[in-house]
Amino acid sequence: QKEVEQDPGPLSVPEGAIVSLNCTYSNSAFQYFMWYRQYSRKGPELLMYTYSSGNKEDGRFTAQVDKSSKYISLFIRDSQPSDSATYLCALRGSTLGRLYFGRGTQLTVWP
Amino acid sequence: SAVISQKPSRDICQRGTSLTIQCQVDSQVTMMFWYRQQPGQSLTLIATANQGSEATYESGFVIDKFPISRPNLTFSTLTVSNMSPEDSSIYLCSVEEGQLNYGYTFGSGTRLTVV
Numbered sequence: 001q002k003e004v005e006q007d008p009g010p011l012s013v014p015e016g017a018i019v020s021l022n023c024t025y026s027n028s029a030f031q032y033f034m035w036y037r038q039y040s041r042k043g044p045e046l047l048m049y050t051y052s053s054g055n056k057e058d059g060r061f062t063a064q065v066d067k068s069s070k071y072i073s074l075f076i077r078d079s080q081p082s083d084s085a086t087y088l089c090a091l092r093g094s095t096l097g098r099l100y101f102g103r104g105t106q107l108t109v110w111p
Numbered sequence: 112s113a114v115i116s117q118k119p120s121r122d123i124c125q126r127g128t129s130l131t132i133q134c135q136v137d138s139q140v141t142m143m144f145w146y147r148q149q150p151g152q153s154l155t156l157i158a159t160a161n162q163g164s165e166a167t168y169e170s171g172f173v174i175d176k177f178p179i180s181r182p183n184l185t186f187s188t189l190t191v192s193n194m195s196p197e198d199s200s201i202y203l204c205s206v207e208e209g210q211l212n213y214g215y216t217f218g219s220g221t222r223l224t225v226v
Binding site for chain 1 (some may be wrong): 208
């Protein structure tokens with residue numbers, strides 16, 4: 001079983017839709033949860049990070065962590081064509097620990 | 112955030128040859144990381160490079176195949192040696208940003224095709 005599972009998609013939605021991206025994990029030691037966005041032919045860029053359980057909101061983006069279910073989500077409201085990218089979840093156990101990445105979900109938002 | 116310059120951005124190489132990828136950071140960082148990203152797969156950590164010490168390799172990666180240099184706090188190289196088509200991938204360097212966001216900053220990557 002992989003440390004982090006993420007449905008690779010692809011996911012295609014119309015502009016303005018609410019997008020839900022998800023990852024599950026198996027190791028309860030993970031404490032830090034991140035979402036990266038990767039545009040084509042670019043490196044991943046950090047989008048959101050969350051420590052422990054709960055929600056965090058930043059503009060149109062909301063990151064949600066449910067440690068009891070080992071489930072993390074990223075919600076994108078009022079999605080835009082510029083949100084079209086691959087979204088990767090990343091988890092780590094401590095500030096000194098390595099990152100574990102999901103496979104990434106490819107998202108297309110069409111006008 | 113740190114700015115990372117990675118070169119080359121892409122290359123097509125012959126089987127059996129070697130390619131050295133360079134990673135330059137605009138600030139001093141303790142740890143630099145090298146990742147491989149194969150199509151449809153998650154990022155896989157190859158090794159961690161600390162200045163002044165041997166790189167630490169992850170399971171499945173060896174120094175003879177992926178030698179790494181880290182001569183100072185702003186620069187590192189990864190060499191992919193004796194390449195085969197299975198080495199075709201995107202290679203990324205990254206640095207840890209520090210306590211504020213617990214995340215990594217990545218370079219734009221090197222897209223390698225071995226023919």
